[in-house]
Amino acid sequence: MKDKTGVPRRSRQATADRGVSIRAVAAHAQVSIATVSRVVNGLANMATPETAARVRAAIAELGYRPSSAGRSLRQRESRLVAVIAANLANPAMTAIAASVEVALRSRGLVLALCDSHDQPELQDEYLLEMRAHLVRATVLLGAVASPKLVAMIEAGEPLLFVNRRCPCDDDQPFIGIDNRRAGQDAAEFLLAKGICDVAVAHGHLASSATLDRIAGIGEAFAAAGAPVPPERFLTTQGAEHLEIGYRAADHLLSAGKPPAGLICASDMIAFGAHRRLVEAGLAPQAMPQFLGFDDNPLNPWVAPWLSSVRIPYQAYGDAVVRMIDAGGPRRIILEHQIVDRSPH
Amino acid sequence: MKDKTGVPRRSRQATADRGVSIRAVAAHAQVSIATVSRVVNGLANMATPETAARVRAAIAELGYRPSSAGRSLRQRESRLVAVIAANLANPAMTAIAASVEVALRSRGLVLALCDSHDQPELQDEYLLEMRAHLVRATVLLGAVASPKLVAMIEAGEPLLFVNRRCPCDDDQPFIGIDNRRAGQDAAEFLLAKGICDVAVAHGHLASSATLDRIAGIGEAFAAAGAPVPPERFLTTQGAEHLEIGYRAADHLLSAGKPPAGLICASDMIAFGAHRRLVEAGLAPQAMPQFLGFDDNPLNPWVAPWLSSVRIPYQAYGDAVVRMIDAGGPRRIILEHQIVDRSPH
DNA sequence: TAAGTCAACGAAAACGTTTACGTGACGGCA
């Protein structure tokens, strides 16, 4: 019996487990609504074992699931956790988002994903929208300074800053690596190979992550008695990372022989720079020693020339839920690690 | 005045725009709750211009935003749209997710992102969870057959299948490219270059996308009088795409001279295969002509050797909202396009 | 002027939960 009629299919209600409310369960189990609620929420000591069993049987039989809307309305808090990413085109951000998703699921929470495209207005819009959804917490994955951000902070909204620290209040909860330390390690990695002649390609300095990394790099080289001259720090305003790298390499080529080492503040920048040098027909032995940040999972496959500071993105999800649950540690610093892919 | 006390910060309620309900707006504008609701929802003809203006002023002043929970509860439908992806580690899936996110935002909808990890149980869990959230629609990004999936279909839940068609009911709404046609185009791309000696590396055949692609490839080569022998279709059960490609190339190497053309059902497979051939020290002129599917945005940067069938992932978001809104077209087929990166 | 139409708005119910409070039964203790 096919339905060729124009009626929307939703109205069919075939399985009948659509729209089973707590009331139906209560009726079926011959108890009150309140009792069902108590059983569902595990207030176990509030019900006789037999009653609980009867309720659970009714729940299973009817295929009941508590309505998210009813819950959120009552307890003024949903099971949603918002992640506002600065740029989902960046594989590192999606990697973190994926990791957060897994961790949230194991806690019975749900991920609402937003892309602010690094624009303050969009970030503000999302902050408000997510609060209207009564999200349990808002994770800012690369936050940018914006009016509503400071308002939310002042209002005591539960915010969580990942990768980039909060641009307005350094005391806000943060999850990430020690970027200054990572910068130092990167520098020492090259120094240990006897490489002092380096350039650094990086993105815009509004990001605390970038800022800390190049600070660490500068310090380590200076401490080794081989300070990097300011003109060796290369960036391009308003460009995406691939493009930044490409132009940085272009600049290096036009300035003469490329340096012996090239530190890129992200793997994407390294991809761009490497591409330019290959296009220029640079001989393999003239190719600088590359060092990136992130360690994209694709690196072993498509960029075996790229050593990189591996950031444990898979661990970010757990850190996020730990912070949400405890509310406790205001700061979780995860361990980075240099992956050496240089020709020994 | 610092707060060194142990009180949770949420209780501060500094800006006072926290918890402004429609009631507060009504009181402030000296109208009834109903009128505010009408103005908010644009039932404009139901209110005097002056009243509407007064209400809007109150809304702006108090910073009111309708509570998502209240709304969902009342109209039995939230502004959430679920995307259940088979595998967020796959850049193609995250690209689609990002595209969907942008399109949803412009419609005032919010993306709830899930990763089923290609497991039927997890997919089922998410299907139920998302229905409990009263999602407006559920987008299955690479669906797998599962018990609850057929139950939801029978119940008439609004489902949307992207990339892979529904494994149980071919009539379910679908968004994607014409994969059979794309397979044919891929074959003809190589044939036009005089390449008949090819191998095909692909993932598991539960996916209608993969199935259609290799069917198209087979047909086109057969029609050209150069059928591809069955042993030239290579896969590895249960492995991820990169690994599948690597092992396929490994197999080809052990079977003698690699073919002149290598079609990979995804760019990731191509990355893996290419890596193996490079490791084997294959001379550049002996390298097969590669053809992948997806056309990863990174290709021009890290895989300039890879021609690919470009799938318009940026267009998927619009297609999704069109389908959600209209409920109309049951099928949107988007146009693919071959990107030729072969040495002229 | 009386009746009828219609726009503008308010009152109230309903959506599905959680939870404070009340109630009856039962057992221990003086």
Add this chain to the structure above:
DNA sequence: TGCCGTCACGTAAACGTTTTCGTTGACTTA
């Protein structure tokens, strides 16, 4: 026996909306 405490459970209010229905007043029309 009378009193109190505890346990298991029910009653009902509240959360913030949307929407149906009813009411009011102004305006048109006969």
